[in-house]
Amino acid sequence: MSSTAHPVRPIGTGSIGTDPVRIGVxxxxxxxxxxxxxxxGGPAIIATLTRLIVSPWVAESRVIPDDRDGIAATLAGLADETGCGLIVTTGGTGPAPRDVTPEATEQVCDKMMPGFGELMRKVSLQVVPTAILSRQTAGIRGSCLIVNLPGKPSAIDDCLMAVFPAIPYCLDLIGAGRIDTDPAVCRSFRPGS
Structure with a gap:
């Protein structure tokens, strides 16, 4: 288990000077x-988030086995005890018997957000035809958004870049911490902005 703080860059508005948002990786x-x-996979997620986010954030990193109950416990712990407003997973989204990340995510979420998986598969299909085998999904637990990404580092970047424009506003709606993005990298959408 590890935590890594990421300092704010001199761009962005809104959350400068506030507590950093905790992001589970x-x-x-x-x-x-x-x-x-x-x-x-974890370092690929952190690299993409570092490019995207200009407001203060802290990565709460975990590397865990493909075990449904263990995954569910880790996700619940990061959301409920560690206070993560966003959790991004990598791995366990394929059709193999041990690929159970989506099931564990559904187990701990109050609401599922199928549009995330639909967009990630659409983007991935432009690169590889086997993207239809991936079962990425997303869901909400309390005031935390959980997003499942594939395991391949290049696919992680493609998928996260595709869905991230909607993530800051989703976090606003569920009462998580505010995330601001670098508009040169990702123009996040907030109504009226």
């Missing part, structure tokens, strides 16, 4: 959690 992988290979 969860890699779901049996082999990465056992140290068989290096986790590249």
């Amino acid at each position: 969860v890699t779901v992988s049996d082999r990465a959690s056992q140290g068989v290979y290096e986790d590249k």
